[in-house]
Amino acid sequence: MVYLTRKIEFSASHVYHNPTLSPRENKRIFGKCNNPHGHGHNYTLEVTVAGEPDPVTGMVLDLKELKEILEREVMQRMDHRHLNKEVSELKGQIPTCENIARVIWNLLDPKIKQGKLHRVRLYENADLFADCYRNGAGARV
Amino acid sequence: MKKDALHIELGRRYHFSASHRLHNPRLSDEENQRIYGKCNNPYGHGHNYTVEVRVSGSVDRATGMISNLTDLDKFVNERIIEPFDHRSLNEEVAEFQKTVPTTEVLCIEIFRRLQKFPHAKLEAVRVVETSNNSFEYTGN
Numbered sequence: 487m488v489y490l491t492r493k494i495e496f497s498a499s500h501v502y503h504n505p506t507l508s509p510r511e512n513k514r515i516f517g518k519c520n521n522p523h524g525h526g527h528n529y530t531l532e533v534t535v536a537g538e539p540d541p542v543t544g545m546v547l548d549l550k551e552l553k554e555i556l557e558r559e560v561m562q563r564m565d566h567r568h569l570n571k572e573v574s575e576l577k578g579q580i581p582t583c584e585n586i587a588r589v590i591w592n593l594l595d596p597k598i599k600q601g602k603l604h605r606v607r608l609y610e611n612a613d614l615f616a617d618c619y620r621n622g623a624g625a626r627v
Numbered sequence: 628m629k630k631d632a633l634h635i636e637l638g639r640r641y642h643f644s645a646s647h648r649l650h651n652p653r654l655s656d657e658e659n660q661r662i663y664g665k666c667n668n669p670y671g672h673g674h675n676y677t678v679e680v681r682v683s684g685s686v687d688r689a690t691g692m693i694s695n696l697t698d699l700d701k702f703v704n705e706r707i708i709e710p711f712d713h714r715s716l717n718e719e720v721a722e723f724q725k726t727v728p729t730t731e732v733l734c735i736e737i738f739r740r741l742q743k744f745p746h747a748k749l750e751a752v753r754v755v756e757t758s759n760n761s762f763e764y765t766g767n
Contacts, residue, residue, distance in 0.1 A: 502690075502691070504689055504690070506689070507689065515690055515695065516690075517697070579691055580689075580690060580691025580692075581691065582686075582690075582691035582692050583637070584635050584637060584686045584691060584692060584693055585686065585691045587635065588633060588635060588686070591633060607638075612640065613639060613640040613641070614638070614639055614640070614696070615637075615638040615639075616635060616636065616637050616638065616693075617635065617636040617638060617681070618633055618634070618635050618636075619633065619634040619635075619636075620632065620633065620634070621632055621633055621634045622634075623634075626636075626750070626751070
């Protein structure tokens with residue numbers, strides 16, 4: 487098995503606020519991330535696809551195709567957007583790394599036809615990230 | 628896809644600087660020198676360590692989080708950063724008075740200290756000693 491990883495970067499704004507909680511609770515749980523006007527990050531996304539290289543092309547999947555999928559599914563949806571207000575898949579969710587990584591997994595998984603989506607890693611900054619795997623998929627590469 | 632079809636981990640990186648010396652008192656000076664080379668210098672030397680901590684669990688619907696970062700940061704600060712940062716690992720950390728503080732041993736010790744984090748399951752600890760060396764321990 488070979489694990490292929492492609493990286494992209496996008497910038498977006500968000501705010502952490504749960505309308506079912508009081509303003510005080512929101513402040514206590516989310517701290518600075520609860521600032522009502524939002525704030526932004528440069529996100530880095532690493533997408534890892536697992537598979538055997540095709541005997542003819544030598545590729546797990548065509549990187550050009552993966553690049554197009556990432557452009558369509560992630561960049562056009564999230565780059566230079568407000569994640570709470572403009573990304574319908576995140577509606578009603580707090581746009582944490584965990585939730586964004588899961589949304590990205592669900593967008594990409596059905597689109598990747600060659601190889602199998604293995605890991606989605608989303609960095610909010612160099613010191614904070616979330617990893618998403620298929621449950622029971624084994625190796626956490 | 629159902630939520631429990633996915634396994635989600637939260638990763639957080641922490642930084643500390645410390646000195647160490649690789650020396651096993653049960654070996655001769657020549658043996659220590661042969662095995663540890665420059666790392667056996669009697670006055671020790673230091674690194675800027677990065678510790679990557681990965682935890683898993685269900686993502687709370689109300690907060691969108693596996694674990695509140697404030698809780699994780701406090702736990703790691705108390706157990707790792709405060710006792711290790713700007714210290715001599717050999718002289719000031721009790722565990723390393725009996726063992727050689729290679730980064731392998733350090734990585735296992737950090738995992739042991741963080742294993743009881745109450746809000747999520749500790750999956751892995753990765754310690755980066757320099758940009759060329761890193762070590763990961765998953766508890767087995």
